[in-house]
Every structure is written in structure tokens, then in C-alpha cells.
Amino acid sequence: MLSKRTKYGLKALTYMARNHSEGTVQIAMIATSENIPHKFLESILLTLKKTGLLGAKKGKGGGYYLLKEPAEMKMTDIIRTLEGPIAMLPCVSLNYYEKCDDCPDEDTCSVHKLMIQVRDNTLQIFRNTTLADLV
Amino acid sequence: MLSKRTKYGLKALTYMARNHSEGTVQIAMIATSENIPHKFLESILLTLKKTGLLGAKKGKGGGYYLLKEPAEMKMTDIIRTLEGPIAMLPCVSLNYYEKCDDCPDEDTCSVHKLMIQVRDNTLQIFRNTTLADLV
DNA sequence: TATTACCCTATAGGATTACTAGGGTTTAAG
DNA sequence: CTTAAACCCTAGTAATCCTATAGGGTAATA
Numbered sequence: 001m002l003s004k005r006t007k008y009g010l011k012a013l014t015y016m017a018r019n020h021s022e023g024t025v026q027i028a029m030i031a032t033s034e035n036i037p038h039k040f041l042e043s044i045l046l047t048l049k050k051t052g053l054l055g056a057k058k059g060k061g062g063g064y065y066l067l068k069e070p071a072e073m074k075m076t077d078i079i080r081t082l083e084g085p086i087a088m089l090p091c092v093s094l095n096y097y098e099k100c101d102d103c104p105d106e107d108t109c110s111v112h113k114l115m116i117q118v119r120d121n122t123l124q125i126f127r128n129t130t131l132a133d134l135v
Numbered sequence: 136m137l138s139k140r141t142k143y144g145l146k147a148l149t150y151m152a153r154n155h156s157e158g159t160v161q162i163a164m165i166a167t168s169e170n171i172p173h174k175f176l177e178s179i180l181l182t183l184k185k186t187g188l189l190g191a192k193k194g195k196g197g198g199y200y201l202l203k204e205p206a207e208m209k210m211t212d213i214i215r216t217l218e219g220p221i222a223m224l225p226c227v228s229l230n231y232y233e234k235c236d237d238c239p240d241e242d243t244c245s246v247h248k249l250m251i252q253v254r255d256n257t258l259q260i261f262r263n264t265t266l267a268d269l270v
Numbered sequence: 271t272a273t274t275a276c277c278c279t280a281t282a283g284g285a286t287t288a289c290t291a292g293g294g295t296t297t298a299a300g
Numbered sequence: 301c302t303t304a305a306a307c308c309c310t311a312g313t314a315a316t317c318c319t320a321t322a323g324g325g326t327a328a329t330a
Contacts, residue, residue, distance in 0.1 A: 138287070139287080140287080172288080172289065174289070174290060174291080193295075193296045194299090195298045196298060197297070197298085
């Protein structure tokens with residue numbers, strides 16, 4: 001299951017992509033428009049900024065803005081930033097790999113093989129979808 | 136992310152499928168062989184029994200056994216029993232549907248559409264994979 | 271210089287996860 | 301018919317994560 005954090009983040013980014021031409025967007029705008037708790041959204045946009053997906057301008061008339069064209073922003077990057085691993089098991093994660101405690105040998109683990117299939121499939125969708133596709 | 140509960144359950148079922156010809160299998164056997172905490176596994180097998188995937192025989196010489204041929208046991212059934220919804224959002228779940236609080240209209244929600252894609256893809260894998268494929 | 275809007279830390283309440291404890295009940299074997 | 305094996309069931313618990321809020325600090329602009 002996706003966390004609300006990720007879902008909210010995606011909705012916020014989509015909102016920004018829709019209003020892309022109009023410069024900066026304020027937290028409050030997005031929050032009310034997309035029904036996201038203000039302070040929660042604030043922390044989400046902050047992490048998106050830290051990972052280089054968003055830029056921000058302080059002071060009056062400030063706000064957040066996309067650092068890349070929507071068509072350049074892949075789902076893989078967004079979701080990994082907000083949610084973490086895309087894989088369903090740590091032992092099949094490309095970016096957050098971790099060995100299983102119980103499994104003596106990954107190559108012969110049947111669950112491992114199955115989850116690699118799922119991961120590859122999901123990854124293909126996320127790689128081929130950009131923010132522009134969501135608008 | 137899959138819970139350990141689901142992962143352990145899948146491993147246990149696979150173990151049972153491998154030793155399918157030999158009648159009942161005891162919890163202790165599976166637990167030691169697959170490195171699963173005994174009592175935890177007990178509760179997992181219990182729920183698999185309640186949903187009709189496993190049968191059990193009490194008393195000396197008893198144990199658990201598969202109620203269907205491995206080739207008849209679909210991943211969808213197993214995973215839904217142990218993990219719950221397969222979808223990444225409640226609003227795209229077939230079996231555990233729930234409306235989102237924030238979303239006024241699902242049909243125009245971009246995140247919704249994306250997650251339907253992912254669900255359909257994952258579902259196709261799980262529908263076409265049986266316990267026999269894992270052995 | 272006042273206001274706006276982002277920036278940052280801390281934390282609280284609730285849910286979920288991964289177990290563990292402790293015993294009850296049924297069944298088959300000796 | 302007794303005993304021990306093995307499933308059955310109910311609680312509970314420590315740790316972690318999730319969602320969200322509080323409260324103020326800082327930079328920039330009008």
C-alpha cells in the first residue's frame with residue numbers, strides 16, 4: 001500500500017504541473033485545492049525539495065516550483081523519494097537492497113523469483129510514466 | 136512491501152507443496168527448515184486453514200496438509216488471505232475497495248489511473264502463478 | 271519594517287507488525 | 301486408559317511506522 005505521504009505528494013506535483021506556466025505555487029493553494037492537511041503537505045514538499053525535484057522561493061510572492069519539465073519527471077524518482085523501495089521485498093529491491101534473515105540462498109528462493117517478476121513489471125510502468133502523463 | 140507474515144506463509148506453503156506426497160507436515164518441521172519462528176508460523180497456518188487453503192489433523196502423527204493440488208492454488212488467493220489487498224491504494228482495490236477521503240472524483244484522479252495500471256499488471260502475474268510454479 | 275511564505279525540530283496518538291506466553295483440546299499410540 | 305504429540309485459541313507486548321500538529325525561525329519582498 002502507498003502511504004498517504006506519497007499519494008499527497010503525487011497529487012501536489014500533479015497540481016503544480018497543471019499550473020506550471022504560472023510560476024510559483026503556495027502550499028496553502030495546493031492544500032486547500034487537493035484536500036491535504038497544510039502542515040503535512042509542508043513536510044512533503046520539503047523532502048521533494050531536498051531531493052531536487054522542487055525548488056522554492058521564500059518571502060512574499062514566493063512558493064514552490066518544478067525544477068524540471070513535467071515530461072522529464074519519472075514516477076520512479078518521485079515514488080522512490082516519497083515511498084522508498086518499489087519492490088515488495090527488501091531482497092529484490094534495486095535501490096534499497098537488504099538480505100533476508102531467514103533465506104539461506106536467494107537464487108533458489110521461490111518467493112524471491114516471483115517478487116522479481118512483480119518488481120520488473122511495476123518498474124516498467126513507473127519508468128515509462130512521467131508527471132506529464134498524469135496531468 | 137510484503138509483510139513477513141505473507142512471506143513466511145508463502146514459504147511454508149511451498150515447503151508443503153514440495154513434500155506433498157508425504158501426507159501431513161508438522162509446524163515444527165516447517166519452522167526449523169524454513170527459519171520461521173514457531174509460534175508465529177502457527178498463527179499463519181491457522182489463518183490459512185480458516186480460509187480453506189489448508190487442512191489439519193490433530194493428535195499424535197497429525198499436522199497440516201494442502202487441501203488442493205499445488206497447481207490449483209493461485210497466488211491471488213494466498214496473498215489476499217495473508218496480506219489483504221493487492222492494490223497499492225484502497226480506491227483501486229477489487230476486493231477491499233474504499234473511497235479516498237480527499238479525492239472528490241476518482242475518474243479524474245491521475246494517481247488513481249496510474250495505480251489501476253499497476254494493479255492490473257500485478258494481478259495478471261498473481262493470477263497466472265500457482266503454488267506449483269513456485270516449487 | 272511589516273508581512274508573507276518557506277524552513278526546521280520536536281512530538282503525540284494511533285495503527286500495524288512481529289512476535290511471545292500460556293494454556294486448552296483432540297487424537298493416536300503404547 | 302493414560303500419556304504425549306500436535307493442533308487450537310486468546311491475550312498481550314515491544315518496537316516501529318504513519319499521520320498529523322505545534323511552535324517557532326529565517327529569508328525575501330512590497
